Amino acid sequence: MSTQSNDGEILLSVKNLVKRFPIKGGILNREVATVRAVSDVSFDIRKGETLGLVGESGCGKSTLGRSILRLIEPTSGNIFFKGQDITKLGADEMRRLRRRMQIIFQDPYAALNPRMTVEQILSEPLEIHGLAESREAKRKRIFQLMDLVGLRRESISRYPHEFSGGQRQRICIARALAVEPEFIVCDEPVSALDVSIQAQIVNLLQDLQKELGLTYLFIAHDLKVVEHISTRVAVMYLGKIVETAESEVLYENPQHPYTRALLSAIPIPDPTIKKERIILRGDVPSPINPPAGCYFHPRCPIATQKCQEVWPKLYEINGESKIHRAACLYADRKDGPDEGILSSR
Amino acid sequence: MRSIRRLSDLEGKEAMSEKILEVKNLETSFRLEEGVVVAVAGVSFDVYKGKTLGIVGESGCGKSVTSLSIMRLIPNPPGKITGGEILYKGKNLLDFDAAAMRKVRGNEISMIFQEPMTSLNPVFTIGNQIIEAIALHQNLSKKECRNKAIEMLKLVGIPSPETRIDDYPHQLSGGMRQRVMIAMALSCNPQVLIADEPTTALDVTIQAQILELLRELQNRVGMAMILITHDLGVVAEVCDEVVVMYAGKVVEQGSVEEIFKNPKHPYTRGLLNSIPTMKKDPTGKVKKTRLETIPGIVPNMLHLPKGCRFQDRCTFVLDACRQAEPELRVIKGDDRLPHAIRCIRDI
Ligand SMILES: Nc1ncnc2c1ncn2[C@@H]1O[C@H](COP(=O)(O)OP(=O)(O)OP(=O)(O)O)[C@@H](O)[C@H]1O
Ligand SMILES: Nc1ncnc2c1ncn2[C@@H]1O[C@H](COP(=O)(O)OP(=O)(O)OP(=O)(O)O)[C@@H](O)[C@H]1O
Ligand code: SF4
Ligand SMILES: [Mg+2]
Ligand SMILES: [Mg+2]
Numbered sequence: 001m002s003t004q005s006n007d008g009e010i011l012l013s014v015k016n017l018v019k020r021f022p023i024k025g026g027i028l029n030r031e032v033a034t035v036r037a038v039s040d041v042s043f044d045i046r047k048g049e050t051l052g053l054v055g056e057s058g059c060g061k062s063t064l065g066r067s068i069l070r071l072i073e074p075t076s077g078n079i080f081f082k083g084q085d086i087t088k089l090g091a092d093e094m095r096r097l098r099r100r101m102q103i104i105f106q107d108p109y110a111a112l113n114p115r116m117t118v119e120q121i122l123s124e125p126l127e128i129h130g131l132a133e134s135r136e137a138k139r140k141r142i143f144q145l146m147d148l149v150g151l152r153r154e155s156i157s158r159y160p161h162e163f164s165g166g167q168r169q170r171i172c173i174a175r176a177l178a179v180e181p182e183f184i185v186c187d188e189p190v191s192a193l194d195v196s197i198q199a200q201i202v203n204l205l206q207d208l209q210k211e212l213g214l215t216y217l218f219i220a221h222d223l224k225v226v227e228h229i230s231t232r233v234a235v236m237y238l239g240k241i242v243e244t245a246e247s248e249v250l251y252e253n254p255q256h257p258y259t260r261a262l263l264s265a266i267p268i269p270d271p272t273i274k275k276e277r278i279i280l281r282g283d284v285p286s287p288i289n290p291p292a293g294c295y296f297h298p299r300c301p302i303a304t305q306k307c308q309e310v311w312p313k314l315y316e317i318n319g320e321s322k323i324h325r326a327a328c329l330y331a332d333r334k335d336g337p338d339e340g341i342l343s344s345r
Numbered sequence: 346m347r348s349i350r351r352l353s354d355l356e357g358k359e360a361m362s363e364k365i366l367e368v369k370n371l372e373t374s375f376r377l378e379e380g381v382v383v384a385v386a387g388v389s390f391d392v393y394k395g396k397t398l399g400i401v402g403e404s405g406c407g408k409s410v411t412s413l414s415i416m417r418l419i420p421n422p423p424g425k426i427t428g429g430e431i432l433y434k435g436k437n438l439l440d441f442d443a444a445a446m447r448k449v450r451g452n453e454i455s456m457i458f459q460e461p462m463t464s465l466n467p468v469f470t471i472g473n474q475i476i477e478a479i480a481l482h483q484n485l486s487k488k489e490c491r492n493k494a495i496e497m498l499k500l501v502g503i504p505s506p507e508t509r510i511d512d513y514p515h516q517l518s519g520g521m522r523q524r525v526m527i528a529m530a531l532s533c534n535p536q537v538l539i540a541d542e543p544t545t546a547l548d549v550t551i552q553a554q555i556l557e558l559l560r561e562l563q564n565r566v567g568m569a570m571i572l573i574t575h576d577l578g579v580v581a582e583v584c585d586e587v588v589v590m591y592a593g594k595v596v597e598q599g600s601v602e603e604i605f606k607n608p609k610h611p612y613t614r615g616l617l618n619s620i621p622t623m624k625k626d627p628t629g630k631v632k633k634t635r636l637e638t639i640p641g642i643v644p645n646m647l648h649l650p651k652g653c654r655f656q657d658r659c660t661f662v663l664d665a666c667r668q669a670e671p672e673l674r675v676i677k678g679d680d681r682l683p684h685a686i687r688c689i690r691d692i
Contacts, residue, residue, distance in 0.1 A: 056548035056549075056550065057519065057548055164642045164643075166642065167642070194404050195620060196403065196615060196616060196619050196638060196639035197403075198619065199619035199621075199636035199637065199638040199639075200638045202621075202636055203635060203638060206635070221548065221549070223549070224622075224623055227621065227623050228621035228623075228632075228633070228636065261550055262550060264553075265550050265552065266623075267552075267556075267576060267578025267579045267581065267582050268578055268582070269577040269578045269581045269605065269617065269620055271581040271584075271601040271605050271606075272602065272606075275582075277553055277557075279553055279554055279557055280553075280554065282504075283504060284518060284520070284551075
């Protein structure tokens with residue numbers, strides 16, 4: 001994206017990222033179909049900010065998050081971390097760079113080796129990256145990490161199953177922080193947790209961000225949590241970003257019909273409020289065989305004939321914010337309505 | 346665009362409706378190697394025709410065990426209903442033999458289970474499974490059963506049900522599988538529907554669709570519903586009454602308005618306060634810069650503290666809270682809709 005608001009150094013810049021998964025079949029095991037998990041995604045994240053990424057199950061959020069760290073190889077596109085194109089790095093260089101870029105997963109149960117104690121779990125990254133000279137130094141660092149995420153020091157020799165979900169997520173966060181990263185992909189870090197515990201972890205992530213100057217890509221499907229924690233938000237639909245804006249702008253003035261439907265669907269914890277709700281009809285399309293034109297048109301309440309033919313790009317939206325963009329022909333566009341780009345893949 | 350309504354709103358008044366299910370002092374225990382866990386420790390509530398009762402609370406507090414107990418589906422061993430009564434239309438289900446209970450299940454009381462994938466059989470088509478449920482309880486020919494199944498699939502909004510009926514579960518999306526579960530649960534017009542986290546695994550847009558569907562069906566047939574969820578937003582929108590559970594006990598109960606406008610148990614307050622508010626929050630609350638939390642975690646069910654079960658996480662705790670377990674006491678309302686809390690303090 002060329003136009004950006006705010007100041008601050010760009011830490012991560014994703015350009016035209018594409019990830020396709022081949023589906024093989026038949027006797028020759030040839031590619032019979034392709035999952036278009038991420039299609040032509042571009043965005044920047046500035047140092048110290050949190051970009052929230054929302055969208056429904058299967059829209060490509062995790063694939064995008066993992067591609068950025070090259071835990072899965074992008075099909076095409078570029079990823080610049082502090083100006084360096086990391087898609088060009090070899091395996092060794094990439095391993096070294098991973099110190100700076102970490103990831104926290106949704107399921108704190110699956111993410112931890114059940115046979116390792118907290119001490120062993122936190123030692124591993126320190127050893128891999130040669131960050132602990134002596135045993136004492138290592139222990140000191142582990143205690144420091146445990147303090148940082150609010151784990152009791154005396155639980156250092158305990159195993160993951162002896163902890164609750166929230167505490168396990170704290171261990172995962174401590175492990176990510178062990179190597180002093182600058183950037184963390186948080187892939188649904190609180191989705192598996194109860195509300196009361198969710199709040200503890202969200203606060204912890206925010207405190208750590210302030211204290212350590214961290215930058216986050218925060219993936220979640222709870223729009224309330226995303227608004228709470230994010231500086232900016234990107235909404236994904238079927239592998240594409242369909243709207244992006246500063247968090248407040250997006251929630252106040254959503255432009256894409258999908259964003260509007262999402263926001264209207266949030267259940268409000270107040271029984272006296274009768275909310276006008278946009279109920280989407282129609283089937284969720286498949287990323288194997290996305291519809292022609294705007295990917296959202298089969299479910300869109302305002303779709304026209306033109307939406308089936310034209311593939312909308314991310315248009316700049318009228319308003320104060322320079323980074324408000326939406327991929328809808330009928331959004332309040334700065335350039336006025338045009339024909340968009342003809343449907344092509 | 347549609348707005349949300351409860352049945353009681355539609356009628357425009359507090360309808361005098363009949364009590365259909367009474368859970369009285371239900372106690373369900375599990376015998377484990379380390380000891381006995383009393384997962385549900387004396388839970389009572391009433392369910393009324395045409396109304397929705399919500400059960401909320403943290404993971405492990407006993408919501409699913411309560412509903413499985415009503416269905417008499419507690420795995421034994423290790424589990425057992427060790428006390429109380431479950432009165433359905435005045436008759437105690439705990440006295441029913443297996444055959445009588447089979448008749449009740451699906452026919453009178455139906456359940457949507459927490460995990461749709463584990464409760465649909467992957468080797469049978471969804472049609473087979475719905476038809477089996479119908480055939481079990483209704484005296485219909487094969488053809489009639491199939492037609493009824495198609496009708497049910499149509500009712501829950503599955504597109505082209507005539508062809509979809511021959512799909513296997515894995516050929517459907519999560520939201521569609523959940524709708525198949527609902528179709529199955531509703532295929533015999535139950536009087537009571539127990540929905541255990543029916544939308545938790547779904548996206549918000551699909552959740553909105555399913556909740557609207559449940560509401561529509563309820564309005565049409567006057568079914569009573571028990572909705573289990575940990576999403577307080579969903580409770581506020583769908584339920585008439587709410588039971589808040591903590592560590593196997595009811596800690597607060599009352600009408601949905603009371604629970605949300607006037608929560609009196611420190612745990613309920615904590616839960617409501619930990620939800621992030623949005624900048625343009627329709628509730629009119631100011632956006633929080635920092636979330637409030639309930640410190641600590643739920644107690645180990647094998648080593649419960651003496652006195653109030655919430656004491657170690659409670660900001661209002663007194664010495665007296667550690668002496669004896671507080672009784673559930675009515676603080677407002679009448680017999681039909683009491684607002685009760687299990688806390689000695691008035692906050
Ligand atoms: N290894 C893979 N091989 C083939 N398809 C894949 C693979 N990984 C992901 N996909 C597909 O890519 C799409 C995007 O998946 P992804 O996991 O990124 O979604 P998501 O937005 O993270 O969803 P959720 O909210 O459920 O976590 C899906 O259709 C998924 O089935
Ligand atoms: N089959 C079982 N064997 C042993 N213990 C069980 C069994 N089923 C439930 N329990 C115990 O009973 C307690 C209550 O569990 P329950 O499944 O009712 O929780 P829940 O409130 O439904 O939680 P969630 O929100 O996670 O679904 C838990 O402590 C659990 O460990
Ligand atoms: S009884 Fe005491 S510890 Fe328990 S909730 Fe009330 S104030 Fe808190
Ligand atoms: Mg994911
Ligand atoms: Mg449960």
